[in-house]
Amino acid sequence: MTDSTPRIGIVVTDAYAADDPDHDTPILLAALETRGAPAEAVVWHSTADLAPYDLLVLRSPWDYPDRPDEFQAWLDRAESATRVVNSPALVRWNLDKQYLRDLEFAGIRAVPTQYGRTAADVLAALSAWTDRRVVVKPAVSAGARDTGLFDAADPAALRLAERIIAGGGVAMIQPEVTELSAGGEKALYSIEGRHTHAIAKGALLEAGGGLIGGVYVEHPEPVETTEAERAFAAEVMDAVCATTGQAMPLYARIDIVDSAEFGLVVLEVELIEPALNLHVAPHATDAVVDAILRAAVH
Incomplete structure (x- = not known):
């Protein structure tokens, strides 16, 4: 040195x-x-x-x-x-998943999401998805903490949301995306705005609440992406920069799913601490x- x-x-x-x-x-x-x-x-x-x-x-x-x-x-x-x-400014923006509202305002398609700050908010959100399953999760979380997949009428969905709110958080309520439950999510990685690789990690949530197998375990595998998926991820990153006024981040993980019901949508943009999975995508290390x-x- x-x-x-x-x-x-x-x-x-x-x-x-x-x-x-x-x-x-x-x-x-x-x-x-x-x-x-x-x-x-x-x-x-x-x-x-x-x-x-x-x-x-x-x-x-x-x-x-x-x-x-x-x-x-x-x-x-x-x-x-x-x-x-x-940048810390980008990290602060990314800490709360309500940033999805900013991206939607910028024209990015996302899974329809309602945000519950009270039990009444949650009940209204759950009633909007009667006779189907929903995902309930906190707006500030990582690693699928306090995240569950339930029938909308299941009292456990409301209990989880109420626990999130009681802890000072905001509960997110989203309709189930069947392709996501089937393991169709793709994580596309961007380094300085350039696509490097993509990972599929399989389904994580057990219907009725909790995680498949009872623990959070990812099974990352390299996966191919389409031109449309890569273009969509690039649009997401451009929207992030335009919304925050920040330069293109050094690294990003853009979680997407191509669904029959909602089209190609963003699930999450991880700009804080995404596992890059370089052990299964060594070509991205350089x-x-x-x-x-x-x-x-x-």
Whole structure:
């Protein structure tokens, strides 16, 4: 390392579930070392001095939904100390899934969503989808926490929404997308606005509430995408930039499903800490490392 070598921190947390490890960070650390720019993992909620870093790259602070105020304070501290990617402004916007409203306003198709702040809101939303199944989830969450698939008339759907609201959150109510329940979701990855790869992780939700198998386990597999899907993902990213006034993010995961009922729709845009799944898409590693190195000398 020379004096001109940027000091890069890869932002992680200090513990991961045994069935949900951080595959990306070891791959990125090794690739950056090979490129002559050794980096180090930085636990986001540690007391580490952040000023010596030329760049902090958010990768796997996956426990932030359990400590949101602390994470917001860390973003403030990190932003005042050095450059952070994705930008804290973009991260703050992306923390609450009500950003989907912004994207719809910008012309992006999304799954129809109603937001419940009271039990009355939730009852009205559930009554709009009588005789079918719905997904209930919090507007601020990750890893399918407090997310369930229910018959709209199932009292468990209302109970979950009420628990979310009682905890100070907003409940999202969406109609079931049958193609999604069948595992048809695709996660398209964008590095500096360029498509690099796509992953399918299969269905996660068990009808009646809970997760298939009782635990959150992804089974990522590379999947092909159509020209229409890639074009739609690019439209989503353009809308993100136009809506937030931010530059194209270094990394993004755009979750989509092509449905008979609603067409090609966006489910989520993950700009905070998406698993890049480089262990099953190693060809994307160079693109990510190139982007990090460009950001480090920006």
